[in-house]
Amino acid sequence: MKPEKDQTTEQAILETAEKLFLEKGFALTSTTEIARVAGCNQALVHYYFRTKDRLFDAIFEKSATVFISAFLDKMDDNIPFEEKIRKKIETHFDILRANPKLPFLFFNELNTNPGRLSLLKDKTGGMYKPLFSAIDEELKVEIEKGSVRPMTAMDLMLTILSLNLALFMSGPVLQAITGLTGTEFQKLIENRRREHVTVILKSLRP
Amino acid sequence: MKPEKDQTTEQAILETAEKLFLEKGFALTSTTEIARVAGCNQALVHYYFRTKDRLFDAIFEKSATVFISAFLDKMDDNIPFEEKIRKKIETHFDILRANPKLPFLFFNELNTNPGRLSLLKDKTGGMYKPLFSAIDEELKVEIEKGSVRPMTAMDLMLTILSLNLALFMSGPVLQAITGLTGTEFQKLIENRRREHVTVILKSLRP
DNA sequence: GAGATATTTAATAGTGGTATTAATTATGCA
DNA sequence: TGCATAATTAATACCACTATTAAATATCTC
Numbered sequence: 378m379k380p381e382k383d384q385t386t387e388q389a390i391l392e393t394a395e396k397l398f399l400e401k402g403f404a405l406t407s408t409t410e411i412a413r414v415a416g417c418n419q420a421l422v423h424y425y426f427r428t429k430d431r432l433f434d435a436i437f438e439k440s441a442t443v444f445i446s447a448f449l450d451k452m453d454d455n456i457p458f459e460e461k462i463r464k465k466i467e468t469h470f471d472i473l474r475a476n477p478k479l480p481f482l483f484f485n486e487l488n489t490n491p492g493r494l495s496l497l498k499d500k501t502g503g504m505y506k507p508l509f510s511a512i513d514e515e516l517k518v519e520i521e522k523g524s525v526r527p528m529t530a531m532d533l534m535l536t537i538l539s540l541n542l543a544l545f546m547s548g549p550v551l552q553a554i555t556g557l558t559g560t561e562f563q564k565l566i567e568n569r570r571r572e573h574v575t576v577i578l579k580s581l582r583p
Numbered sequence: 584m585k586p587e588k589d590q591t592t593e594q595a596i597l598e599t600a601e602k603l604f605l606e607k608g609f610a611l612t613s614t615t616e617i618a619r620v621a622g623c624n625q626a627l628v629h630y631y632f633r634t635k636d637r638l639f640d641a642i643f644e645k646s647a648t649v650f651i652s653a654f655l656d657k658m659d660d661n662i663p664f665e666e667k668i669r670k671k672i673e674t675h676f677d678i679l680r681a682n683p684k685l686p687f688l689f690f691n692e693l694n695t696n697p698g699r700l701s702l703l704k705d706k707t708g709g710m711y712k713p714l715f716s717a718i719d720e721e722l723k724v725e726i727e728k729g730s731v732r733p734m735t736a737m738d739l740m741l742t743i744l745s746l747n748l749a750l751f752m753s754g755p756v757l758q759a760i761t762g763l764t765g766t767e768f769q770k771l772i773e774n775r776r777r778e779h780v781t782v783i784l785k786s787l788r789p
Numbered sequence: 790g791a792g793a794t795a796t797t798t799a800a801t802a803g804t805g806g807t808a809t810t811a812a813t814t815a816t817g818c819a
Numbered sequence: 820t821g822c823a824t825a826a827t828t829a830a831t832a833c834c835a836c837t838a839t840t841a842a843a844t845a846t847c848t849c
Binding site for chain 1: 691695
Binding site: 386417418419420421424 | 796797800
């Protein structure tokens with residue numbers, strides 16, 4: 378009926394749903410609204426995806442992959458340790474900046490739907506241990522060299538994750554409280570990107 | 584009908600509502616369920632609070648105060664700067680640990696209900712600036728002394744907030760992914776309390 | 790173009806929620 | 820005790836949402 382550009386109705390529904398789920402979460406987004414915004418009949422949402430849950434799954438699956446791999450992807454070899462860490466922080470930061478509302482949706486649905494938690498565990502259970510072991514190995518070398526204080530991969534990774542995540546999850550609230558304008562806030566974000574690197578690299582020192 | 588202990592029905596409703604809102608958020612908690620768990624008739628919830636929104640407001644108001652003042656309360660005078668920061672971090676950490684689900688509810692409802700955002704701004708707009716100015720003054724002294732690298736109160740406070748917040752907001756997910764047991768996870772939390780202090784104090788150094 | 794299949798629609802059953810009302814029971818107080 | 824007020828209940832109006840169905844329309848294939 379209303380083929381925006383040349384995409385199919387199914388794609389339109391999927392994209393609209395993703396947008397709305399990110400904006401308002403699962404519970405507050407109705408299939409009726411998805412259909413309205415996508416410009417199609419409400420029954421079509423169910424025709425293509427059967428249930429609201431399945432529609433969400435289709436989106437959540439993809440989002441979870443982005444979210445997880447942003448954090449857990451393997452690090453570059455052959456560059457100095459400090460550079461490696463810097464790159465990890467910045468890459469993770471940039472992916473979150475490109476998807477600022479994703480973490481909230483992610484945690485929200487994992488908190489309210491325990492079923493998804495165990496699903497996530499299966500998906501990531503195998504991924505994080507090898508990575509953390511590898512980092513622990515590298516840390517061990519640096520610690521013995523005396524260039525890094527004693528610490529674990531868990532310490533390091535949690536700090537990176539925390540700084541980056543919290544910034545984007547609290548973004549809108551932060552902007553409201555401080556009363557910063559859009560551009561001022563963008564500047565803050567940019568500053569924080571540098572600051573996160575600084576904080577973490579300094580915190581590594583013995 | 585069912586006066587648990589000797590509290591009033593109104594209190595029972597309030598406490599039940601708080602518990603359920605924290606567990607499942609506003610949207611997924613029904614007044615019907617609140618009444619059921621509180622052991623009273625559903626109409627009573629509306630008799631005492633008129634609407635679900637007002638009931639939530641009553642709880643949110645109190646929670647917001649805890650949440651904000653945990654972060655913004657004035658720091659001890661007459662102790663060395665480093666100790667002051669350590670205490671700030673630990674106090675904030677401990678309040679969050681005592682209310683681990685509160686940040687999520689807080690951000691969630693602020694994200695989905697823009698009306699509350701401006702309300703929050705009124706409440707905090709006056710609080711954060713004086714505190715940040717005071718910290719900036721102290722930082723200036725330390726920076727001139729050469730004991731702290733150049734940085735702003737915003738830098739420092741955001742780092743404290745981020746580390747503490749993210750830990751508790753991602754807690755359940757983190758535990759699921761890592762597969763840690765309850766006691767193991769408690770140990771992790773305890774370690775992170777020390778680590779947050781370490782990271783931040785080290786990150787202050789020039 | 791005919792027939793088969795895919796897409797789209799309107800209509801609606803069914804569910805679960807919020808809020809109100811009017812009636813009933815309990816409580817405080819003169 | 821009796822009256823006023825507070826607390827509580829059952830019943831229900833009303834609404835929004837999910838999901839299904841059966842019919843209508845478009846699209847594809849031969």
